[in-house]
Amino acid sequence: MTTPAVAPSRLDDSPASSKKPFGKRILPYLLLTPALLALLVGMGYPLGWQILNSFREYGLAQQFGQPPAWVGLDNYITLLTDSFFWSVLIKSVLFMAVTALATVILGIGMALMMKAVSRPARITLQVAMLLAWAMPIVAQMTVWNWMIDQRNGLLNYTLSWIPGVDMIGHNWLVNPLSFFAVASVIITWASVPFVALSVYAALTQVSGEVKEAAALDGASGWQMLRRITLPIIRPILVILLLLQMIWDLRVYAQIELLQGFGSAGDRYDLLGTYIYGMGVGQGQFGMAAAAAMLVMIFTIGLSWFYVRELLKEDD
Amino acid sequence: MNTKTSTGKWIGSTAAILIALLWAFPVYWMVNSSFQTTTTINALTPTWFPFPGGTMANYKAVLDPSTGFGTALRMSVMITVLSLAVCIVFAFLASLAISRFKFRGRKSFVLAIILIQMLPAEAMFIAQYKMIAELNLLNTVIGISIIYIATVIPFTTWMLRGFVAGVPADLEEAAMVDGCTRFGAFMRVTFPLLAPGLVASAVYAFIQVWNEFALASVLLTEDASETLPLWLRDFAQPSAYGPIPWGQVMAGSVLVAIPVMIFFLIVQGRMTQGMVGGAVKG
Known part of the structure; x- marks a missing residue:
């Protein structure tokens, strides 16, 4: 893989003064307008609707024409005093922490491995990663569901090779803990490639000279990794971990599909399916909007430090 | 040793x-x-x-008309083509604005692009569902494309920005010294150099839209308007009539997955570059 030319593009950095012709000053805004409009319609309006209705009573009665009444923070208070909401929230956060950490650690491990091994081995590993990454979510889920099928699934068959173990007929999706473990394994399997290939791309940009200098100074492989390589690629590791956390917290499709494959019921809910069930399922749009806002606030809190760093660099 | x-x-x-x-x-x-x-x-x-x-x-x-594969394929193609065409043009223009110009509000726009990617899209489903329902666009190509375009634009803009920034503005300036207009210089010098980046971003957006399941399951509720991922979900669902036909379900999965996977293998090198590039360049 070649790396892109990193020569910084020159910004048109003369101050926006009245000396510049009007056409030139307005051009960047014209270029931005279509994208901005699309974002306003597809994101801005729904976001506004959501914020507004999280403060209103908006249930089935309002669906049938009754005007929604302002209820202030009632929706939020109802949620935050509901033990079921808390149980879903805690489950989701634990699920996110385990899955995101496993993904990033495995991803870094794979990237270091790609760097260390011979070329054919590296390419084999990269192609395998790409195959897993490229698979559409629904196809991933149908294959895994087939592999864990209780009667003819490969997993139960293979486990039964172990002497004294007979797993044929074991349903992995009945026990909620086992259900979430399955979901976590599938999501980790599918997300590691993105992390591994991104970290590998970053590793190839670490200059060899720095490492040679460290090697001359007698640094061991482990010291080199901890003191030189990881700090250099730290910005990328931070954003990868953050993205994984955000994606794993809001996970919806995989849980929805696993539920469809045979474990319906709110014991198997994480935040995504919980909010969806409350809104579209039960028609409690006000409450669902408030729950979605809580998830959003939580996510923004997570990413706040990163965004602040980014803004500093942009100055 | x-x-x-x-x-x-x-x-x-x-x-x-x-x-x-x-x-x-x-x-x-x-x-x-x-x-x-x-x-x-x-x-x-x-x-x-x-x-x-x-x-x-x-x-x-699977390919028998009774399974509905063909209908779902047509729906997927229409939604993808519409979303992709609009998204790439809009994102490309926006990426030019933020990588080639300095203007008031530039920083806010970049920040908005990053923030939108941080927002949990799944948390917006309820609001997006209500909006599309009120516009009477549930189960239509246009309805879901409106949301897809907005969802894919931020990352595509971000990726394209990395590629545009990789083409030094000096090249354009040199062409302008040689007598090109700014637009001419852009079309003759920068645009050809950007073509691979554009293709990579387009394929990225294509994969996002083609594979999307969650929002589709919310906005496309009728059998006739199902996209391929929704079709596959229904096809793989346990039914009361007998055991799941795993062979057919896997054949369906192959048909849904393999074209995308081939595309993906072709462009992925550039995609990772664009992502890392975008991140490195802040």
Whole structure:
């Protein structure tokens, strides 16, 4: 893989003064307008609707024409005093922490491995990663569901090779803990490639000279990794971990599909399916909007430090 | 010393290949199962290889008009083409604005692009569902495309920005010194250099939209308006009439997955560059 030319593009950095012709000053805004409009319609309006209705009573009665009444923070208070909401929230956060950490650690491990091994081995590993990454979510889920099928699934068959173990007929999706473990394994399997290939791309940009200098100074492989390589690629590791956390917290499709494959019921809910069930399922749009806002606030809190760093660099 | 490192490398390479096989195994298993007959797939001992004894019967069954595969394919194509065309043009213009100009509000726009990617899209479903329902656009190509375009624009803009920034503005200026207009310089110098980046971003957006499941399951609720991922979900659902036809389900999965996976393999090198580039350039 070649790396892109990193020569910084020159910004048109003369101050926006009245000396510049009007056409030139307005051009960047014209270029931005279509994208901005699309974002306003597809994101801005729904976001506004959501914020507004999280403060209103908006249930089935309002669906049938009754005007929604302002209820202030009632929706939020109802949620935050509901033990079921808390149980879903805690489950989701634990699920996110385990899955995101496993993904990033495995991803870094794979990237270091790609760097260390011979070329054919590296390419084999990269192609395998790409195959897993490229698979559409629904196809991933149908294959895994087939592999864990209780009667003819490969997993139960293979486990039964172990002497004294007979797993044929074991349903992995009945026990909620086992259900979430399955979901976590599938999501980790599918997300590691993105992390591994991104970290590998970053590793190839670490200059060899720095490492040679460290090697001359007698640094061991482990010291080199901890003191030189990881700090250099730290910005990328931070954003990868953050993205994984955000994606794993809001996970919806995989849980929805696993539920469809045979474990319906709110014991198997994480935040995504919980909010969806409350809104579209039960028609409690006000409450669902408030729950979605809580998830959003939580996510923004997570990413706040990163965004602040980014803004500093942009100055 | 030398033998020691080469032995180490050899062990590492073997381990890497084993991990590779493990990681790619579900993909292999999907393909393998899709060629099995009903008898071999329901046998208590799995069949590890598709040949000899493989069959195309599962594919024939999936492609039969009664399964609705064709309808779903048409729906997926229409939604993807519309979303992609609009998204790429809009994102490209926006990426030019933020990488070639300095203007008031630029920083806010970049920040907005980053923030939108941080927002949990799944948390917005309820609001997006209500909006599309009120516009009477549930189960339509236009309705879901409106949301897809807005969802894909931020990342596409971000990726394209990395590519545009990779083409030095000096090149354009040189062409302008040689008598090109700014627009002419852009079209003759920068645009050809950007073409690979544009293709990579377009394929990225294509994969996002083509594979999207969650929002589609919310906005497309009728059988007739299902996209391929929704079709596959229904096809793989346990039914009251008998056991799941795993061979057919895997054949369906192959048909949904393989075209995208081929596209993906072709452009992925550039995609990772764009992502890393975007991140490095802040």
